[in-house]
Amino acid sequence: MKSDITYPLNIGPVHPAFKEPIKFTFRIEGEKVVGADIDFGYTHRAIERIAQERNFIQIIYLLERVCGICSFSHPMAYCLAIEDVAGIDVPPRARYIRTIVGELERLHSHLLWTGVAAHEIGFDTLFMYTWNIREKVLDCLEELTGNRINYAMLTIGGVRRDITAENAQTIHKMLEYYEELYSRTSEILLDDLTLRARTEGVGILTAEQAERLCAVGPTARGSGLMKDVRVDYPVNAYYEMPWLKPISPRDIGKEPIGDVYDRMAVRVLEIQQAIKIIQFCMENLPEGDINSGSGSVKMINTLKKLEGEGIGRYEAPRGEVCHYVILDNQEHPVQIKVKAPTYSNGFAWAPMLTNIEIADIPIVIASIDPCVACADRMTYVQTDGSSTTISWEELHAKSIQKYKGARKRCMK
Amino acid sequence: MKTEPIVTVLQNKLGSHIQASREKITNYDNGINRITLWISIDRESFHSAIAILKTMGRLHISTPMPYKEYEDRIELIYPFALKENDTKFSEIMVIILVDIPKDDLKIRTITDIVPGALFMERETMEMVGVEIEDIPDPRRLFTGNYLPDGVYPLRNQKK
Numbered sequence: 001m002k003s004d005i006t007y008p009l010n011i012g013p014v015h016p017a018f019k020e021p022i023k024f025t026f027r028i029e030g031e032k033v034v035g036a037d038i039d040f041g042y043t044h045r046a047i048e049r050i051a052q053e054r055n056f057i058q059i060i061y062l063l064e065r066v067c068g069i070c071s072f073s074h075p076m077a078y079c080l081a082i083e084d085v086a087g088i089d090v091p092p093r094a095r096y097i098r099t100i101v102g103e104l105e106r107l108h109s110h111l112l113w114t115g116v117a118a119h120e121i122g123f124d125t126l127f128m129y130t131w132n133i134r135e136k137v138l139d140c141l142e143e144l145t146g147n148r149i150n151y152a153m154l155t156i157g158g159v160r161r162d163i164t165a166e167n168a169q170t171i172h173k174m175l176e177y178y179e180e181l182y183s184r185t186s187e188i189l190l191d192d193l194t195l196r197a198r199t200e201g202v203g204i205l206t207a208e209q210a211e212r213l214c215a216v217g218p219t220a221r222g223s224g225l226m227k228d229v230r231v232d233y234p235v236n237a238y239y240e241m242p243w244l245k246p247i248s249p250r251d252i253g254k255e256p257i258g259d260v261y262d263r264m265a266v267r268v269l270e271i272q273q274a275i276k277i278i279q280f281c282m283e284n285l286p287e288g289d290i291n292s293g294s295g296s297v298k299m300i301n302t303l304k305k306l307e308g309e310g311i312g313r314y315e316a317p318r319g320e321v322c323h324y325v326i327l328d329n330q331e332h333p334v335q336i337k338v339k340a341p342t343y344s345n346g347f348a349w350a351p352m353l354t355n356i357e358i359a360d361i362p363i364v365i366a367s368i369d370p371c372v373a374c375a376d377r378m379t380y381v382q383t384d385g386s387s388t389t390i391s392w393e394e395l396h397a398k399s400i401q402k403y404k405g406a407r408k409r410c411m412k
Numbered sequence: 413m414k415t416e417p418i419v420t421v422l423q424n425k426l427g428s429h430i431q432a433s434r435e436k437i438t439n440y441d442n443g444i445n446r447i448t449l450w451i452s453i454d455r456e457s458f459h460s461a462i463a464i465l466k467t468m469g470r471l472h473i474s475t476p477m478p479y480k481e482y483e484d485r486i487e488l489i490y491p492f493a494l495k496e497n498d499t500k501f502s503e504i505m506v507i508i509l510v511d512i513p514k515d516d517l518k519i520r521t522i523t524d525i526v527p528g529a530l531f532m533e534r535e536t537m538e539m540v541g542v543e544i545e546d547i548p549d550p551r552r553l554f555t556g557n558y559l560p561d562g563v564y565p566l567r568n569q570k571k
Contacts, residue, residue, distance in 0.1 A: 041554035214473050214528025232503035234444050322474040339475040
């Protein structure tokens with residue numbers, strides 16, 4: 001029997017599906033979600049304001065802390081913005097090293113996402129498998145930069161560490177490892193019947209909606225938009241790769257409809273693309289300097305005499321990161337505006353979350369690879385004022401139950 | 413994508429409402445350019461200008477709205493990325509600058525043209541204290557309701 005009563009359902013602000021706190025309020029009709037509202041701000045750390053009190057070099061390391069996973073992308077966009085204002089030329093070798101580290105970050109971020117997505121639908125074997133193979137790229141990053149995340153690799157005008165012959169060998173070994181595993185991994189992710197049953201036709205964002213809501217990254221490309229900063233705008237060494245193109249589900253012969261499967265397909269194909277880009281950069285790595293030669297003090301002294309505005313755009317694993325800086329003869333920027341991909345994609349959640357089942361909420365929320373954190377409680381509030389609190393385990397159990405049902409149907 | 417046609421079209425349609433424009437071009441190898449175009453427009457016409465830009469290609473809002481504070485006015489900065497077609501490296505940045513006096517901090521919403529700008533406008537309302545007229549969702553975005561009225565965390569007195 002159809003019920004006309006809708007209930008508000010709160011998830012968050014703290015929830016295991018997210019990496020940062022965010023609160024969702026759903027309107028539900030039985031098992032169906034009919035509306036969604038998002039509440040941000042539980043982890044606002046006022047980084048833009050703090051940056052107004054730091055000097056130009058300190059800000060690089062402050063911005064690494066905007067996001068743990070995109071810890072290369074934010075300082076990258078900032079350095080590009082400052083180089084844009086000051087007209088600093090980055091040596092070719094530094095541009096290539098930036099590209100390599102950026103793609104290593106994309107590789108580990110996408111592997112992390114596939115693990116998270118598998119966990120959300122209850123496929124924990126796949127979660128452990130992808131996180132296990134992700135260790136290899138993290139080890140490589142650690143050898144290259146000294147850290148698994150927060151690499152401190154960038155500086156204004158170049159990079160801080162060179163890639164030595166020994167590092168190059170590690171990168172080659174790592175690439176061989178992933179090339180060997182890629183066909184098996186992509187087969188599990190793209191062809192597994194249960195996974196397809198849980199992701200196809202779920203959480204749809206049409207191309208028209210994606211464009212209107214300014215979605216970015218794999219979320220936009222999964223809907224069929226050819227939107228990729230690496231291809232739209234000259235950044236680092238990407239413009240020297242004539243074969244580079246935005247990935248879309250069309251590359252596996254599927255017309256995109258913008259569901260969770262399409263977004264997953266884009267990320268899986270981007271793992272392969274990242275391997276290809278790193279290979280290209282290693283083969284064509286130019287000799288020469290790795291930065292503009294100015295030390296930190298000299299750089300600050302140059303920048304504090306400048307006035308102007310600069311924009312830095314970079315394609316992070318989750319989508320476009322864009323920084324706008326305003327300089328005005330001071331030892332720090334007068335203003336710095338930071339945009340993370342979830343700021344753009346968060347708005348696209350509303351259409352995706354409408355007309356899905358409660359059991360699909362975790363995977364649809366995770367499907368944009370949100371940069372917002374975690375909770376362990378959700379509350380059903382009934383319209384008569386009484387409320388029932390159920391735990392995240394129960395919501396997760398609901399998702400696993402649906403996964404098992406789908407698996408049974410697929411095995412028949 | 414070239415900048416002259418954009419400026420010409422805007423000047424033809426809006427005349428003296430376009431107060432100034434400047435561009436910055438950085439050249440790369442293979443004839444690839446990175447182009448940024450700044451256009452100053454008065455408050456009455458900036459909405460029509462953005463509607464015209466929207467007809468020229470894919471209009472994407474790139475960052476939340478920065479601003480510059482002067483003694484008697486605030487300059488709002490709308491950073492757009494504009495792309496005409498799928499040609500590679502053809503996206504240009506079109507930055508719309510709008511001055512509003514400090515004693516009348518109001519501006520019209522652009523969410524009717526670019527719905528994706530809603531978060532940006534909500535953030536500007538709470539952080540800078542500019543009232544966005546006709547905004548579909550006037551709630552705060554980041555700060556809680558505990559913040560007293562008239563306190564705008566990102567406002568400063570520096571230029």
